[in-house]
Amino acid sequence: MLKPMSNRWSLVIPVKTLVAAKTRLAAATGPHRTRLAVAVASDTVAAALGCPLVARVIVVTADPAAAGPLGALGADVVPDPDRGLNTALRTGAAHATRLAPGDAVGALQADLPALRPAELGLALAAAAEFDQSFVPDALDVGTTFYGVRPGVPFAPRFGGESRAKHLAGGAKELCVPGIDSVRRDVDTPDDLRAAIALGLGAHTAAVVRELWPDA
Ligand SMILES: Nc1nc2c(ncn2[C@@H]2O[C@H](COP(=O)(O)OP(=O)(O)OP(=O)(O)O)[C@@H](O)[C@H]2O)c(=O)[nH]1
Numbered sequence: 567m568l569k570p571m572s573n574r575w576s577l578v579i580p581v582k583t584l585v586a587a588k589t590r591l592a593a594a595t596g597p598h599r600t601r602l603a604v605a606v607a608s609d610t611v612a613a614a615l616g617c618p619l620v621a622r623v624i625v626v627t628a629d630p631a632a633a634g635p636l637g638a639l640g641a642d643v644v645p646d647p648d649r650g651l652n653t654a655l656r657t658g659a660a661h662a663t664r665l666a667p668g669d670a671v672g673a674l675q676a677d678l679p680a681l682r683p684a685e686l687g688l689a690l691a692a693a694a695e696f697d698q699s700f701v702p703d704a705l706d707v708g709t710t711f712y713g714v715r716p717g718v719p720f721a722p723r724f725g726g727e728s729r730a731k732h733l734a735g736g737a738k739e740l741c742v743p744g745i746d747s748v749r750r751d752v753d754t755p756d757d758l759r760a761a762i763a764l765g766l767g768a769h770t771a772a773v774v775r776e777l778w779p780d781a
């Protein structure tokens with residue numbers, strides 16, 4: 567197998583308009599749902615930027631209340647054309663390719679509040695070995711990362727049971743040990759408990775402490 571030409575990545579992180587975000591956590595979070603969504607995205611972006619293989623993070627969002635804090639962390643923010651998740655990702659990827667055509671391009675879910683830069687680095691190092699690859703979520707149903715080598719068409723198939731869709735699209739499933747934090751996306755209260763057990767980033771930890779002092 568050919569060795570990768572480059573292992574520098576542009577990562578695209580999509581952030582839904584906050585009023586529509588994290589609805590499966592609505593009952594648990596009440597009026598604090600959007601604050602938690604921003605905190606979770608902030609920890610994801612901060613950890614991604616802390617990974618030495620990540621040259622840049624491109625956040626795609628239509629929401630100024632997400633764009634402000636995520637831009638302040640160092641993400642490049644691109645407006646969301648509002649035609650769904652995969653269109654948002656393709657828009658971010660096109661921006662990435664214009665900025666750095668020689669870098670690999672990945673899509674990373676915004677809801678990884680326990681993400682560790684070193685674990686993301688393990689996933690990206692594995693991804694660099696394949697034209698097209700992905701990391702399944704902790705339940706082996708969805709996807710938390712999808713990426714392509716430089717010059718390979720970027721064809722994300724997120725949404726619903728996306729693990730099967732990415733396999734059907736020919737992407738290599740990355741079975742890398744020690745990357746639990748990359749696979750632990752948070753949609754439900756059970757997911758949040760699992761992320762707490764892994765260790766939350768500082769933004770999410772602060773909101774969780776305030777909402778559930780005994781958690
Ligand atoms: N920019 C952008 N991001 C999106 C869009 N739809 C979903 N996302 C993001 O994609 C990831 C997965 O989103 P979902 O699981 O569909 O939505 P969620 O807000 O996390 O949770 P629910 O409301 O409970 O479904 C999260 O990072 C979202 O912010 C979209 O249309 N545009």
Ligand SMILES: C=C(OP(=O)(O)O)C(=O)O
Pocket residue numbers: 675703707708709710723724725726727728729751753
């Ligand atoms: C959109 C997806 O994730 P979620 O579980 O956050 O809905 C997905 O896994 O493709």
